[in-house]
Amino acid sequence: MTIWPLRLSLALALLTVSAHAQSFKERVEPCLACHGENGTSQTEQTPSLGAQQPAYSLIQLFMFREKMRNVELMNEMAKDLTDDDLRAFSDFISKLPKPVAATDADPARMERGATLAQRNRCASCHNDNYAGRDSIPGVAGQREDYLARTMREYKDNTRRGYEATMSDLLQTVTVEQIDELAYYLARVR
Secondary structure (H helix, E strand, O other), X not given: OOOHHHHHHHHHHHHHHHXXXXXXXXXXXXXXXXXXXXXXXXXXXXXXXXXXXXXXXXXXXXXXXXXXXXXXXXXXXXXXXXXXXXXXXXXHHHHOOOOOOOOOOOHHHHHHHHHHHHHOOOHHHHOOOOOOEOOEOOOOOOOHHHHHHHHHHHHOOOOOOOOOHHHHHHOOOOHHHHHHHHHHHHXXX
């Protein structure tokens, strides 16, 4: 059974409170309800935000606010954020603890994933430790389901990025290879 509808309801309720909240702590509560208080999301298909690059988070929040990325809940959450709000939320996200990587690693799958990551030069942008840099997200320890979905969306061009690098790169990667990459990255420490 999925907890997604419950989380969505909670986030929407907190959004209503957030609109009238005075403190930053009150305003960030709806974010943490879905993305995880400790930086690691427990919600299906919802990314962990802990230790995410501030520039990357800023761009993503801007894209949600401007509806350049269409995720209804995030568009609603970001629609009234000022530029200063976007910077404050991005800085806050960067200070959350790094996501906790999945621990159930199959050595053969980890080896296949590492080989694919090396072949596709993932570390050239996301860094050797996959923590990201500048406007490039950290992917180490990210939710496997979210990684797989995101890479599939880049591959089929249903997810817009602020540049085409991921869409271009993933054109030669099979869906099966995407699953192996997601498995590997979710478990990288």
